[in-house]
Every structure is written in structure tokens, then in C-alpha cells.
Amino acid sequence: MEQAPSHHMRLERDRAPESPSLSPIISHATLDELTHAPPARPPPTPLAALLLPHQFLSVVFPVTLALGSLFGFIGGDRPSYFSNKRNIFNMLFVKNGWGWTSLVFWIYLAVVFGQALLNQNHRPEPSSGVGVHRPEQDQASQDIHATATATDASASSSSTTTRTRTRSSPREQDKEPQSLVGTNLPASGTVSNARVASDVIVKALVRWGLATLYWWLISQWFFGPGLFDRVFVLTGGSCSVDGHWSQHHCRRQGGLWSGGVDISGHMFLLTHAFLFLMEELSVFMNVPEAWTAIRDRASARYAVWAVVALNGLWWWMLLMTSVYYHHLAEKMTGLFFGMLFWFCSYATTYKTLAFPSMPDQAVVL
Incomplete structure (x- = not known):
């Protein structure tokens, strides 16, 4: 009478065939993982793909304008301080x-990043730090570990039912935080030897210079005269004191x-400064x-x-x-120009440029 196949024999039968031509990722993945991979994620919406998480705060400005204008329209603009x-x-x-x-x-740039650079130049290369995970930095050690693990697993397969995977399975990789395409946003909680780049201050000053311009x-x-004053004059505006084509000089002369x-210059300035x-x-x-x-850096905390x-x-x-x-139209145009530079730089162009690029998201401060 034939004997029922043993539990050990069933495991051997279900196991993926060994092949020296297969990479450790495949030879150590179970059949279930290979045949039941999670479905591909749907592509993100255009807005989600474009903006970083913090950049969704930009919606605060049109909402504030709408609610503030509505409050004033219904009588909330009574005299106050x-x-x-x-x-x-x-x-x-x-x-x-x-x-x-x-x-x-x-002050923020000097205290937070300038001091970090000085400290970094006077201390040895750290063994670990806070920053972005860079798998390519330890690829060689992973390959060595994968080969050793493959050998051990093959030798002990007859005495154990537990197989160790040297790299993350598709399900485990699916759980990893995903960085947004075109950004340097690190995965949350990752640790590596990231340090403050030597040109971080130069890039920040260039970004400030462009925003100032x-x-x-x-x-x-x-x-x-400034662009706003030119628009004012072109739309029929003037100063009651002849010869003044700038709002600043007009009012200084009592005009x-x-x-x-x-x-609205206030709406423009406040939005532009906030977003920067x-x-x-x-x-x-x-x-x-x-x-x-x-x-442990009180001065840096105060600067932030x-x-x-x-x-x-x-x-x-x-x-x-x-x-x-x-008026509403004047506030809306001021808001538009206040957000225009941010959209053309931080929200889009800087993400594709190596210089001045986006503010570094993967640094040890």
C-alpha cells in the first residue's frame, strides 16, 4: 500500500526549483509570493503627483481670502484695531x-544649517544619522549576505520549514513609504549616513535672491515704477500730486x-513671504x-x-x-501674483533642477 506523502515531501514539491541562474530574490521567494503578487497601485492624481505633502498648505490662502471677504461682506468689517x-x-x-x-x-539659515556645517567639519564621519535611505550605499554587503543566506537555506532545507528571505518580498515592499517622483523626500523613519551638503547655504541664498528679485x-x-504701480496707472489711476507715478512717492508727498x-500689495507680499x-x-x-x-540645540529650535x-x-x-x-478683484489679483512665483519655482521648476533645486529633505542638522 502506498504511503501518503509526508509533510516534508509536500514542502519539497511545492518549493520553487533551484537554479543557479536565478537571482537570490527569486530563489528565496515562495510560490505564493510569486504567483499572488499584490496588484499594481493606480497612478496618483496629477495634483498629488505634483505637490509635496507640505505644499497642500497653499490652499489656505484662497480659503482665507474667500472666508475673510465673505465675513467683511456680511458686516464683519466694523471698525476695530x-x-x-x-x-x-x-x-x-x-x-x-x-x-x-x-x-x-x-538667521534660520545661519543658525540651523551654518552651525551644522561647522560642527560637521569638526567631527569624524558619523556611523549613522537621520536622513534618507540609500540602498545603493550598502548594495555590496546585501549581495554578500544574499549569497551566504542562499547557501545556508539550501543546506538546511531538509531539517527546517522556515526559509529566510534576504530582501523584502513584494508585500513587504508594498508597505514601504514611497517617495514622490521628482523629489528628494525621504521615506519616514529611515536611517543612513546623510549629512548636510556643503552647498546647502549657497543654494538657499540663490533661492532667496530669486524670490527677492x-x-x-x-x-x-x-x-x-513697480509692476503694480504700472497696472494702476494703465487702468486710469493717478496721483493727486502731479509728477508722481509711484504709490510710495505719491503718498510720501501727501498725495x-x-x-x-x-x-493688493499686502495680499501679494504676505502670500509670497509665507510660501517662501x-x-x-x-x-x-x-x-x-x-x-x-x-x-539639543536651543538656538536652532528658536530659529525654527x-x-x-x-x-x-x-x-x-x-x-x-x-x-x-x-475690493475682491484687487485681492484676488494680489493673491495670484503672490502664488505665481511659488508655483513656477518650488511647486514645479526647482524639482527638476540640480541648482538651486528644492530645499534638502535628507540632512542631518
Whole structure:
């Protein structure tokens, strides 16, 4: 009488055939894993593929404009401290908005990244750190480990039913955090020998310079008066004091700037400044380990929170502008120009350029 095949024989029969030509990934994967691979993920939506997680905060600005304008329209624009243009926040901060933005950014750059570079140059190469996982750095060691494991598994297959996989199975890989295409966003929780790049400050200063140039052309000088002042004059606006084609100089001479489409300079400046600082602070929004890296550096923590606090003020003053000042069309055009530079740089172009590129998301601070 034939004997029923033993449990050991069934395992041997079900096992994928050994072949020296197969890679360790295939020879150590079970039949179930090979024949029941998880279905391919559907392609992301165009917006999800374009924006990094923190960049979805940009929706705050049109929402703030809409809600603030609606609140003012239904009677919420009654006189208050913020309805007076001479309130301290407007006179001291918003009137010098790009100056404050630049100052806080320089401090943040020097304290957080400059000090990290100095410390890095005076310490030996670390054995591990917080950053992005780079499999190519340890590929050789993985291959050696894969060969050794394959040999051990073949020798012990008759005495054990447990097979060790040297690399992640398709299901395990499916669970790994996926970086967005075209970005340097690291997988959450990964550890490697990432360090602060030597050109991180140069790139950041170039990005600041381009943002400053855009602000200058819009509000200060565009082959004469700024672009907004030119639009105002072209749409029929003028100064009550003859010979002044700039809003700033007109009002300094006691004139009245009226008659044309006065695009909201406040809406433009506050949006532009907020988005610039948000992007430069993005490593602390995308990589939780960045906060751990500055846990023992009080000055770095203060610099980060200074950026957060200034952006909080910019958002509040943008809300007050939405409630109390300008017509809806003037606020909408100001918002458009405020978001235009961000969209053309951080949201799109910088992701494809090696220089100045996006702010580094894979650094040890």
C-alpha cells in the first residue's frame, strides 16, 4: 500500500526549483509570493503627483481670502484695531514685510544649517544619522549576505520549514513609504549616513535672491515704477500730486493715489513671504527626525520657531486684509501674483533642477 506523502515531501514539491541562474530574490521567494503578487497601485492624481505633502498648505490662502471677504461682506468689517492702517502690526511689520522675512530667513539659515556645517567639519564621519535611505550605499554587503543566506537555506532545507528571505518580498515592499517622483523626500523613519551638503547655504541664498528679485520687480521697480504701480496707472489711476507715478512717492508727498485698479500689495507680499518661508522650512514639516536632530540645540529650535511665528503673523495680517481692505478683484489679483512665483519655482521648476533645486529633505542638522 502506498504511503501518503509526508509533510516534508509536500514542502519539497511545492518549493520553487533551484537554479543557479536565478537571482537570490527569486530563489528565496515562495510560490505564493510569486504567483499572488499584490496588484499594481493606480497612478496618483496629477495634483498629488505634483505637490509635496507640505505644499497642500497653499490652499489656505484662497480659503482665507474667500472666508475673510465673505465675513467683511456680511458686516464683519466694523471698525476695530486692525481696520486702522496705522496699527502697530501693519506699520512695523507688514510695511517692512520682505525685510523681516529676509532677516528671519538669514538667521534660520545661519543658525540651523551654518552651525551644522561647522560642527560637521569638526567631527569624524558619523556611523549613522537621520536622513534618507540609500540602498545603493550598502548594495555590496546585501549581495554578500544574499549569497551566504542562499547557501545556508539550501543546506538546511531538509531539517527546517522556515526559509529566510534576504530582501523584502513584494508585500513587504508594498508597505514601504514611497517617495514622490521628482523629489528628494525621504521615506519616514529611515536611517543612513546623510549629512548636510556643503552647498546647502549657497543654494538657499540663490533661492532667496530669486524670490527677492521677483518681489522687487512686482512692488518696487520694473524699469521705472513697480509692476503694480504700472497696472494702476494703465487702468486710469493717478496721483493727486502731479509728477508722481509711484504709490510710495505719491503718498510720501501727501498725495492721494486713486482712480485705477489698485492690486493688493499686502495680499501679494504676505502670500509670497509665507510660501517662501514655508518651503525653506519644509524639512521640519516632511521629516519628523529633523526635530530630533535639533533637540539639543536651543538656538536652532528658536530659529525654527521664529520662522513659524513670523508666518503665523503673515497669515493673520492676510486675513485682516481680506476682511477690511480692497475690493475682491484687487485681492484676488494680489493673491495670484503672490502664488505665481511659488508655483513656477518650488511647486514645479526647482524639482527638476540640480541648482538651486528644492530645499534638502535628507540632512542631518
